[in-house]
Amino acid sequence: MPRIGIIGGSGVYNPDKFELIDTVFPDTPYGKPSDEILIGKINGVEVAFLPRHGKNHQHPPSSVPYRANICAMKDLGVEMIVSPCAVGSLKEEFQPGDMVIVDQFVDFTKKRDYTFFDDRTVHISIAEPICPQMSDVFDKAAKEMGIRYHRGGTYVCIEGPRFSTRAESYMFRNFADIIGMTLVPECQLAREMGMCYCSLATITDYDAWK
Template sequence: MSNSNIKIGIIGGTGLGDKLGLETGQTVNPDTPFGKPSSPIIHTTWEGVDIYLLQRHGIGHIHNPSAVPYRANIFALKQLGVTHILASGATGSLREEYRPGDLVIVDQIIDKTYKRTNTFFERAAVHVEFADPFCSTMRNWLLNATKYLPSNQALENNDAPKPQNITVHAKGTYVVMEGPAFSTRAESHMHRAWGGDLIGMTAMPEAKLAREAEIAYAMIAMPTDYDCWRPHEVSSKQALLEEIIGNLNRATTNNIALIKAALRDLTILESEPCPAHAALAMGIWSHKDKIPADEINKLQVLWGKYFK
């Protein structure tokens, strides 16, 4: 049982907490300068770890990807003392070897969103490092946990996939599109040419805002189907939908197994520093005496320690 100060926020789709067996706990309804988060946040413990569950799309999946209140979500988790965020989300696959039902510990992002406010800091010049958008310490922690999974081998991009119960890819580039419509076939081929491995709609600005909030952030992507670059092999749209839902259920089951395995051992998180936890140390470029006092107070939760 962990006695550390680590608090883990889990951001996922509807029902993830229920499938994790974590939806019994204290329900918190925080308010933020950016409004209410997508859903009430459930605070519970598992294996002695403080867990905060948030449904990204809201109860009943009411927020489309462009309408998710990303700033409110991350700010609320920061208010609650969350130190690490473990996110998950369904994606399409842009590579033959990233099969539906696999898991991907994402390491890079290509951001194609354009409608979403992607910073907390609108009245100051704040520039965080974002070359590596996902926390390397958290990625190591998740990859270490794969050794506890049944018949698992973490695969590098150039390794041939092997039939096994759970396949976890050790890295992948996630192309984040605005949506809500899916890609055209020409766009899908372009994303592949760019080096994308996965296509989805929710990793940004979530990952960038977590960095600005000095919260370590990692994502487990769940491919549910091949994007439209690859012809579907089913006979009807209904059959395709049923196939995608089946793949999502399988990937979610695999995802939960990985999350539970990781939560049982926080040694890596406790022993290895996360660069995100000091992301603002060199990031505030504005002269602090020129930043409006009301803005400093509004964002006290995020940057207050740098104004003492």
């Protein structure tokens, strides 16, 4: 069983060097996941890969079946989730092409399924929403590869699918470094399932402030 799961964001639909072993499309108590989950190996390591928006990008951010995705990964035996995603920059020094190992988020979403515990009261700590041990691994790898990256960054998650207004973008600059649409509720659902989670954000452009 794969211990590592990859939930690929925009533009990440088929990971490099992926040796396919099996394909599954499981039912969960929360419906089907975004698409078929590919089970395979990358450099000899078994992983489960799921395109967050579906392989045809058919699920906009508000409609991604986040609970089904996390539940399906958990049922496959996944313990650690790597979440590559595309984001906009809110700071001059966070340049297009840079990678950000996210460490915090601010939630501006409005209409998503945020918890597995709708029928009972469960409180989880999410003061540190991203797994520091996984972040250490990617920090070391980024150094070895010589890529431009930032260790730590606050991700403001908006509802989408529209982008922010210029006024909103200026406001977000006061407390965040990057902006996207999918980190929430994915990372907190992973925490509820007892799974480690790390978000690797690639900056595609500057947000509306610039």
